[in-house]
Amino acid sequence: MDSLKSISINPNEHDIRFVEDDWESPTLGAWGLGWEVWLDGMEVTQFTYFQQIGGVELSKPAIEITYGLERIAMFLQNKDSVFDLQWNDSFKYGDIHKDDELQFSKYSFEYADGEILHKLFNLYEAESKKLLSFKMKELVKPAYEYCLKCSHAFNMLDARGLISVSERMNFILKVRALAEGCARLYTGYADKG
Amino acid sequence: MEIGSGELPYDEVRKIPAALKNILQNFFENEIMLNEKPDIEAFSTPRRTVVLIKGLPLKSPDREVEIVGPPVGISYHGGAPAAPLLQFMKKNEISDYKKIYPLNQKKGVYTAYKKRIKGLPVRDLLTANIPAFIKKIPFRKTMFWLDKEIRYPRPVLWILSIFDGKNAPFNFGDIKSSNRTYIAEPLSYKMKSVKISGSEDYFDAVSSTGIILKNGDRKKYIEAGIKSLSKKVNADMPEYDDDFIDEITGLTETPYPIICGFDEKFLSVPGELLSVVMRKHQRFFPLSKNGSLLPYFAAVADANPAPSVKKSLENNIKSGYSKVLTARLADAEFFFKEDSKKKPSHFVEETKNILFYQGLGSYFDKTKRIGELGIFIAGKLNFPSGMLSDFKTASGLLKFDLATHVVYEFPEMQGIMGRIYAKASKESTEVSLAVEEHYYPVSKAKKKLLPSNDLSALCSLSDKLDTVLSFVMLKKLPTGESDPFYLRRAMIGVIEIILDKKYKINLSDVCNFYFNEFFKDRRLNADELKTSFMNFAYVRFKNHMLSGGYKSDEITAVLTAEITGDFYASFLKIDFLSKFKKHEEVFELSQAYKRINNITYKFSEIAGFNESKLIMPEEVRLISVFKSVQKNVVPLLKAGDYAAAVNEMYKLARPVNDFFDGVMVLTEEEEVKNSRLGLLNNVLNFLKNFCDFSSLDL
Numbered sequence: 077m078d079s080l081k082s083i084s085i086n087p088n089e090h091d092i093r094f095v096e097d098d099w100e101s102p103t104l105g106a107w108g109l110g111w112e113v114w115l116d117g118m119e120v121t122q123f124t125y126f127q128q129i130g131g132v133e134l135s136k137p138a139i140e141i142t143y144g145l146e147r148i149a150m151f152l153q154n155k156d157s158v159f160d161l162q163w164n165d166s167f168k169y170g171d172i173h174k175d176d177e178l179q180f181s182k183y184s185f186e187y188a189d190g191e192i193l194h195k196l197f198n199l200y201e202a203e204s205k206k207l208l209s210f211k212m213k214e215l216v217k218p219a220y221e222y223c224l225k226c227s228h229a230f231n232m233l234d235a236r237g238l239i240s241v242s243e244r245m246n247f248i249l250k251v252r253a254l255a256e257g258c259a260r261l262y263t264g265y266a267d268k269g
Numbered sequence: 270m271e272i273g274s275g276e277l278p279y280d281e282v283r284k285i286p287a288a289l290k291n292i293l294q295n296f297f298e299n300e301i302m303l304n305e306k307p308d309i310e311a312f313s314t315p316r317r318t319v320v321l322i323k324g325l326p327l328k329s330p331d332r333e334v335e336i337v338g339p340p341v342g343i344s345y346h347g348g349a350p351a352a353p354l355l356q357f358m359k360k361n362e363i364s365d366y367k368k369i370y371p372l373n374q375k376k377g378v379y380t381a382y383k384k385r386i387k388g389l390p391v392r393d394l395l396t397a398n399i400p401a402f403i404k405k406i407p408f409r410k411t412m413f414w415l416d417k418e419i420r421y422p423r424p425v426l427w428i429l430s431i432f433d434g435k436n437a438p439f440n441f442g443d444i445k446s447s448n449r450t451y452i453a454e455p456l457s458y459k460m461k462s463v464k465i466s467g468s469e470d471y472f473d474a475v476s477s478t479g480i481i482l483k484n485g486d487r488k489k490y491i492e493a494g495i496k497s498l499s500k501k502v503n504a505d506m507p508e509y510d511d512d513f514i515d516e517i518t519g520l521t522e523t524p525y526p527i528i529c530g531f532d533e534k535f536l537s538v539p540g541e542l543l544s545v546v547m548r549k550h551q552r553f554f555p556l557s558k559n560g561s562l563l564p565y566f567a568a569v570a571d572a573n574p575a576p577s578v579k580k581s582l583e584n585n586i587k588s589g590y591s592k593v594l595t596a597r598l599a600d601a602e603f604f605f606k607e608d609s610k611k612k613p614s615h616f617v618e619e620t621k622n623i624l625f626y627q628g629l630g631s632y633f634d635k636t637k638r639i640g641e642l643g644i645f646i647a648g649k650l651n652f653p654s655g656m657l658s659d660f661k662t663a664s665g666l667l668k669f670d671l672a673t674h675v676v677y678e679f680p681e682m683q684g685i686m687g688r689i690y691a692k693a694s695k696e697s698t699e700v701s702l703a704v705e706e707h708y709y710p711v712s713k714a715k716k717k718l719l720p721s722n723d724l725s726a727l728c729s730l731s732d733k734l735d736t737v738l739s740f741v742m743l744k745k746l747p748t749g750e751s752d753p754f755y756l757r758r759a760m761i762g763v764i765e766i767i768l769d770k771k772y773k774i775n776l777s778d779v780c781n782f783y784f785n786e787f788f789k790d791r792r793l794n795a796d797e798l799k800t801s802f803m804n805f806a807y808v809r810f811k812n813h814m815l816s817g818g819y820k821s822d823e824i825t826a827v828l829t830a831e832i833t834g835d836f837y838a839s840f841l842k843i844d845f846l847s848k849f850k851k852h853e854e855v856f857e858l859s860q861a862y863k864r865i866n867n868i869t870y871k872f873s874e875i876a877g878f879n880e881s882k883l884i885m886p887e888e889v890r891l892i893s894v895f896k897s898v899q900k901n902v903v904p905l906l907k908a909g910d911y912a913a914a915v916n917e918m919y920k921l922a923r924p925v926n927d928f929f930d931g932v933m934v935l936t937e938e939e940e941v942k943n944s945r946l947g948l949l950n951n952v953l954n955f956l957k958n959f960c961d962f963s964s965l966d967l
Binding site: 089091093094109115117156 | 571595
């Protein structure tokens with residue numbers, strides 16, 4: 077509430093609601109309970125009390141608060157489209173970001189190649205696995221980096237509908253195994269077996 | 270007691286009052302055995318779980334509990350207590366062994382003692398047990414936030430607990446209960462702590478901030494608000510399900526109904542689609558007048574503004590809600606316009622690529638089967654041939670909307686969009702309507718909707734029977750609680766339509782046709798599949814009858830003899846029995862039935878009889894009455910006139926009784942004996958055609 081007030085949104089003059097919205101990422105073995113925050117009906121913030129990350133039950137919950145900055149800006153500037161937001165006095169949000177949006181949409185929907193994405197998935201998975209196999213804590217971050225790349229390749233394939241329903245679970249479990257491996261190595265669970 | 274927490278999910282809010290009341294009632298009545306039931310009230314808002322108990326004594330009553338010791342056989346030695354009994358006495362502080370008495374148990378005779386348990390201060394009993402009560406509330410999903418053992422659907426922020434005017438302290442994890450609650454400060458979003466000395470004090474403090482604690486009151490307030498606001502813009506009172514209003518009740522503690530508007534240009538999008546967007550996605554009430562949507566909607570905010578900010582709050586809510594809705598409506602409009610550029614035939618083609626289920630083909634394949642199955646059913650129901658061409662058109666269009674943008678984005682629009690797009694491409698009203706109504710029966714705004722005509726009913730029956738029969742073939746009928754393919758619902762839908770439309774059709778014929786006609790390449794064991802289908806159908810029918818208030822014996826009597834799956838006839842018989850089973854005719858017939866059954870059940874294989882061997886007057890009489898009754902009853906049964914049929918069958922009661930009184934059935938002469946048994950079996954099977962009279966509870 078204080079954070080909203082500090083950007084000139086007076087909570088007394090708005091309908092601010094905390095509505096159940098639990099978050100779960102099966103690929104990362106992470107889930108938690110929480111809310112989406114509605115500002116006069118618009119979702120602007122997400123709260124999550126993580127209960128599990130990387131398949132590891134937490135002993136203290138990690139709490140995540142994510143602000144939808146573009147949405148809050150749209151609210152404050154009274155704009156209907158994100159691209160119409162004033163970036164500064166001279167430029168709009170669209171001037172800065174619309175081209176990215178277009179190019180990546182074009183790539184993702186028209187040019188992304190299922191075969192390449194499959195290969196990338198396998199490469200990223202293999203690299204992450206190899207790094208994890210050394211069981212060295214000082215390699216856990218690169219291992220995790222490749223786990224995220226792997227997860228990204230999966231998301232691209234999934235969004236393009238290039239994974240069948242029966243394959244989908246296998247992909248999820250592969251990424252999840254990497255995420256869990258990283259989490260166990262990082263927390264020292266791996267040493268303890 | 271009040272548990273203050275972060276906002277709970279609405280369905281948890283909804284279940285709290287009854288669950289908490291139950292837990293407390295059980296404690297007071299069964300655990301500490303209060304003589305008088307206290308008055309327990311429980312309320313819940315997203316942020317507060319509240320219990321108020323009136324009429325509690327300060328102390329729980331003294332009571333006696335029977336405790337059981339070792340078996341008598343090992344408890345005494347020469348009349349004095351032996352070691353095992355002494356141990357029992359020591360443990361339970363029993364000084365006088367003469368007060369121990371023998372008690373018969375299942376395993377033998379044991380020693381027993383009436384132990385007096387002194388009452389305790391109820392304050393202490395409560396504070397010791399409340400944490401356990403909280404844990405017992407059957408929440409759907411709980412979390413921990415600090416202490417792993419302490420769980421609740423969202424973090425607990427404070428607990429207020431007062432007994433007899435004073436704080437009754439206990440700990441729930443890191444929270445120490447106190448005599449303070451927290452309410453919003455006027456013109457501030459911060460909560461201020463308020464000291465509470467009793468229940469009146471508490472209710473005053475909370476209601477001063479506009480909070481409506483009682484769930485029922487909150488619901489009524491919301492409904493009244495929506496009603497009066499609808500009137501203001503000259504709209505009809507919106508229709509909604511109980512779930513919808515309960516959801517909103519569970520999302521607010523200071524409900525603030527408000528009317529907002531949206532751009533009229535969206536009214537060119539079908540009202541059904543706009544309504545779904547408003548209801549499902551934003552929890553708004555669409556408003557309409559005489560069935561046409563208005564560019565307004567009612568919504569419920571959670572607010573209690575001070576007068577000085579009321580105006581700006583309302584403006585913010587109105588513009589915020591409208592803006593959020595506009596974005597959604599614009600999406601819906603876009604999808605609708607995109608779909609409208611193409612003809613239904615285009616989408617029909619696309620359903621070839623949408624899998625119905627692995628092994629059962631695409632939705633296109635499904636509609637092909639529906640088409641053939643429907644023609645067969647229409648034949649059985651003697652539908653006019655004019656309807657068949659409509660059915661052929663409709664059946665091909667039942668699933669095309671699954672390929673449209675709108676249904677992909679808003680799955681609950683299936684059927685409705687099909688009807689709208691079909692109508693727009695110049696299909697007849699009946700055909701278009703059938704596309705929507707083939708999903709019926711459905712429940713909508715507290716009402717059950719059934720197909721409104723034969724064409725819709727035929728489409729619905731064919732689709733649902735195809736679904737059930739195809740999963741029967743895959744041997745994937747539901748077991749236990751879960752029913753992932755909604756097969757039970759589909760089967761109940763079939764039964765509801767048959768009864769509603771009074772269709773006389775044998776489902777066993779439909780089943781035979783189905784497995785003869787479809788999936789021929791699979792070498793199906795049709796008999797086995799039929800048994801499994803018929804059992805599945807009968808169980809659904811039986812449950813449907815039970816929930817309609819019919820008695821188990823009436824249902825069993827009819828279904829025991831029924832093998833064709835003609836549920837409308839079965840329903841009429843069950844209905845007849847429930848009304849007339851206490852009448853003399855039914856009673857006498859069932860006595861005669863039982864007399865026959867008692868003697869023939871060992872000889873059920875004897876089917877025929879030699880009339881020339883049956884020459885005693887009682888035999889001759891029975892044969893002649895039987896022949897005439899048979900002749901008269903067959904058309905009556907066929908016509909479903911069960912009252913007249915039973916009246917006719919009743920004529921057999923007397924001759925059957927006379928037969929048993931005058932004739933010795935099990936005579937030495939084999940041929941005579943067999944003829945008598947054969948005659949009786951004929952009579953029995955004839956009566957069984959109507960029902961198994963011996964199952965009736967009379």
